[in-house]
Amino acid sequence: MSYLPLLAKEWRELWASRSFWLLLLMIGPLVGHGFITAVGLYAEASGIGRGPAALPQGLTPLDGMLAPAFGAYDLAATFLLPFVVIRTIAAEKQSGGLKLLLQLPGNLSSKIFAKVLVLTGGWLVTLAPGVIAIVLWKLYGGHLYAPETLNLLFGHLLRMLLSAGLALAAAAIAENAASAAIVTLGITVGTWALEYVAAYRGGFLQQLASYTPTAALRNFEQGLLRTTTMIAMLVISVAGFALATIWLHTGRTWRYRAAGTALVLLAASLFLLGASRARASWDLSENRRNSFSRADEAALRQINQPLRVTVVLAPEDPRLADYEQNVLRKLRRVLPQLDVDYVASGRTGLFEKPEDHYGEIWYEMGGQKIMERSTIEEVVLEQIYKLSGISAPQKLDDDAFSGYPLAARAHGAAWIFYAIWPLAIAFAWWLVRR
Amino acid sequence: MNEFLQVEGVTKRFGSRFALKDVGFSIHHGEVLGLIGPNGAGKTTLLECLAGLMSADAEVIRSAQQVLTHSALKDTLFYLPDAIVPWGEQTVKWALGFFEGLYGTPKQKLSDLLAPLRLAEILKSRIDSLSKGERKRTVLALGLLTPHPLLLLDEPFDGLDLRQTREVMALLKSEARNNRTLLLSIHQLADAGRVCDRLVLLSAGKVVAEGTLPELQARANLPDAGVEEIFLALT
Numbered sequence: 008m009s010y011l012p013l014l015a016k017e018w019r020e021l022w023a024s025r026s027f028w029l030l031l032l033m034i035g036p037l038v039g040h041g042f043i044t045a046v047g048l049y050a051e052a053s054g055i056g057r058g059p060a061a062l063p064q065g066l067t068p069l070d071g072m073l074a075p076a077f078g079a080y081d082l083a084a085t086f087l088l089p090f091v092v093i094r095t096i097a098a099e100k101q102s103g104g105l106k107l108l109l110q111l112p113g114n115l116s117s118k119i120f121a122k123v124l125v126l127t128g129g130w131l132v133t134l135a136p137g138v139i140a141i142v143l144w145k146l147y148g149g150h151l152y153a154p155e156t157l158n159l160l161f162g163h164l165l166r167m168l169l170s171a172g173l174a175l176a177a178a179a180i181a182e183n184a185a186s187a188a189i190v191t192l193g194i195t196v197g198t199w200a201l202e203y204v205a206a207y208r209g210g211f212l213q214q215l216a217s218y219t220p221t222a223a224l225r226n227f228e229q230g231l232l233r234t235t236t237m238i239a240m241l242v243i244s245v246a247g248f249a250l251a252t253i254w255l256h257t258g259r260t261w262r263y264r265a266a267g268t269a270l271v272l273l274a275a276s277l278f279l280l281g282a283s284r285a286r287a288s289w290d291l292s293e294n295r296r297n298s299f300s301r302a303d304e305a306a307l308r309q310i311n312q313p314l315r316v317t318v319v320l321a322p323e324d325p326r327l328a329d330y331e332q333n334v335l336r337k338l339r340r341v342l343p344q345l346d347v348d349y350v351a352s353g354r355t356g357l358f359e360k361p362e363d364h365y366g367e368i369w370y371e372m373g374g375q376k377i378m379e380r381s382t383i384e385e386v387v388l389e390q391i392y393k394l395s396g397i398s399a400p401q402k403l404d405d406d407a408f409s410g411y412p413l414a415a416r417a418h419g420a421a422w423i424f425y426a427i428w429p430l431a432i433a434f435a436w437w438l439v440r441r
Numbered sequence: 442m443n444e445f446l447q448v449e450g451v452t453k454r455f456g457s458r459f460a461l462k463d464v465g466f467s468i469h470h471g472e473v474l475g476l477i478g479p480n481g482a483g484k485t486t487l488l489e490c491l492a493g494l495m496s497a498d499a500e501v502i503r504s505a506q507q508v509l510t511h512s513a514l515k516d517t518l519f520y521l522p523d524a525i526v527p528w529g530e531q532t533v534k535w536a537l538g539f540f541e542g543l544y545g546t547p548k549q550k551l552s553d554l555l556a557p558l559r560l561a562e563i564l565k566s567r568i569d570s571l572s573k574g575e576r577k578r579t580v581l582a583l584g585l586l587t588p589h590p591l592l593l594l595d596e597p598f599d600g601l602d603l604r605q606t607r608e609v610m611a612l613l614k615s616e617a618r619n620n621r622t623l624l625l626s627i628h629q630l631a632d633a634g635r636v637c638d639r640l641v642l643l644s645a646g647k648v649v650a651e652g653t654l655p656e657l658q659a660r661a662n663l664p665d666a667g668v669e670e671i672f673l674a675l676t
Contacts, residue, residue, distance in 0.1 A: 009542070009543075011542075012539060012542040012543045013543070015539075015542075016528075016539055019531065019535070020528065020530075020531075023530035023531065098529075099527075102525060102526045102527055102528070102529055103522055103524070103525025103526065103527060104525065104526075104527035104528055106489075106494055106520070106522045106525065107522075107525070107527050107583070109493075109494060110492065110494075110515065110519055110520060111543060112543065112544075257489075257494050257495060258489075258492075258493040258494050258495055258496050258511065259496060260496040
């Protein structure tokens with residue numbers, strides 16, 4: 008059987024969907040707002056109008072323009088895309104078209120895959136405002152670094168697939184579109200609650216919270232491509248598609264559905280457990296913010312002993328966030344035999360009292376132990392070199408990042424995103440509906 | 442007529458209520474078999490179980506003494522549900538073209554269906570804008586574009602006026618003469634008597650009788666009775 012007629016049908020159905028047109032209509036102004044605000048702030052930080060300028064090393068297009076502008080896509084994937092996805096199934100269930108679809112040539116998983124392919128294609132169409140923002144940025148004289156830009160786009164694609172997986176599963180399992188929407192949004196709110204609680208509790212909850220869509224996307228916004236994040240996002244997406252396949256077929260028994268669901272959840276859990284052990288990651292940021300200097304990395308890779316770090320800082324302590332950002336995140340990428348224990352509990356409870364040794368960070372290697380309270384990269388590295396017996400490398404200048412100031416206004420952007428884009432979408436909708 | 446499929450022991454429960462209880466009958470090659478019974482008899486449930494769209498608690502479907510699974514049946518039968526509005530925002534022309542492309546149906550087949558189903562006048566209309574009868578004719582056309590040797594049709598004349606009903610009956614008879622087997626679920630007993638070669642009488646989830654009109658007349662001991670009288674006598 009040719010797959011093309013099925014793909015063509017799904018594509019046509021997508022363009023007949025009001026929720027898809029609403030997504031297209033809204034994504035322009037959303038991206039535009041993020042882009043225009045970001046360009047304005049970037050220009051001020053660059054010293055536009057002879058105002059005070061920030062240090063140029065701190066001015067990166069990834070933080071200054073790309074992440075804010077493309078943040079609109081996270082919003083769209085959370086609140087707009089689920090309705091588009093749910094409609095692809097709910098409309099057929101409601102209209103009776105599902106009874107015909109189930110009988111068409113090919114198995115149900117190939118039909119679900121066709122829907123996923125088409126949704127991905129639709130999502131690529133919605134990237135048009137993002138591409139316009141990038142083009143405008145370049146026209147204004149802005150700099151872009153291809154690896155970190157493409158990494159961010161890849162992150163948003165995985166984010167979209169994650170949203171699609173959850174929404175497809177909800178639409179297949181729930182009785183109707185409204186229930187599916189409630190379930191999907193409930194899961195989203197649940198992940199926000201998890202992140203909020205994990206910030207104060209740490210431990211396993213914090214590990215779990217690192218897999219939420221927002222946390223996962225943050226990696227890409229920081230220019231990091233982590234195997235564990237990629238695998239986790241793909242596994243959850245595929246699990247959603249698999250659940251949709253199991254539940255959508257009306258001719259399946261409850262026993263089959265229960266067994267299939269258990270199998271999918273077990274397989275997903277095993278894959279996620281495996282993914283949590285995957286260490287491979289790539290720092291694609293131009294300023295190497297996720298890595299030590301090349302010289303330090305080369306020196307640290309010489310260490311072949313395990314390093315145990317015991318941190319006596321509460322999860323909500325900002326020093327811990329600094330330490331994670333400046334040291335631990337980079338250390339994990341370089342030392343495969345790194346174990347980190349967080350031994351302090353939260354300090355915000357009514358009956359919490361300060362722990363002994365609070366604020367200490369202990370480093371243990373080869374039977375030796377050193378304590379250091381500092382969370383500054385250079386100080387910590389000095390301690391690690393002392394423990395390992397490796398001499399600290401000479402600092403080189405080739406890692407120096409000069410930054411990319413851009414004192415330019417977002418000329419014409421408001422017209423494009425707030426007027427031309429919505430009018431173009433409205434016109435296209437009228438053409439398609441005629 | 443030689444046997445095409447043998448259906449045995451179809452049982453379906455919803456909670457403690459039996460919608461179907463040990464339903465069995467045979468389907469012969471090239472016949473128009475009528476499944477008749479009042480509302481709630483289990484006709485739609487039976488068709489959906491046969492099509493694999495509803496899981497039966499028990500059922501056996503054989504062809505030439507070999508038990509068939511629903512995967513094997515998928516190439517054999519196609520079920521046209523009643524009261525559906527598939528792909529409502531698409532046009533009739535698109536839907537017909539979709540099935541043509543999917544099944545590689547020769548163009549001549551669709552041309553042959555345009556006149557008897559009066560599709561030419563509604564080709565450019567959106568499916569969700571059609572009347573009940575127009576939707577019924579569109580869905581019927583979709584089913585007839587498939588290559589499946591057995592079609593299950595749920596209430597094929599529902600929503601059609603008298604003239605359209607007669608035209609569709611003639612079309613279905615023509616399909617049967619061209620070796621397509623049809624199982625029609627009909628609650629209008631008079632229509633069943635006009636178009637069906639054999640009948641299966643279903644009442645409260647059980648098969649009450651099966652056979653040609655003369656066989657059912659003999660069974661009911663009503664030699665000149667119509668389908669309605671036979672049904673009332675036997676149920």
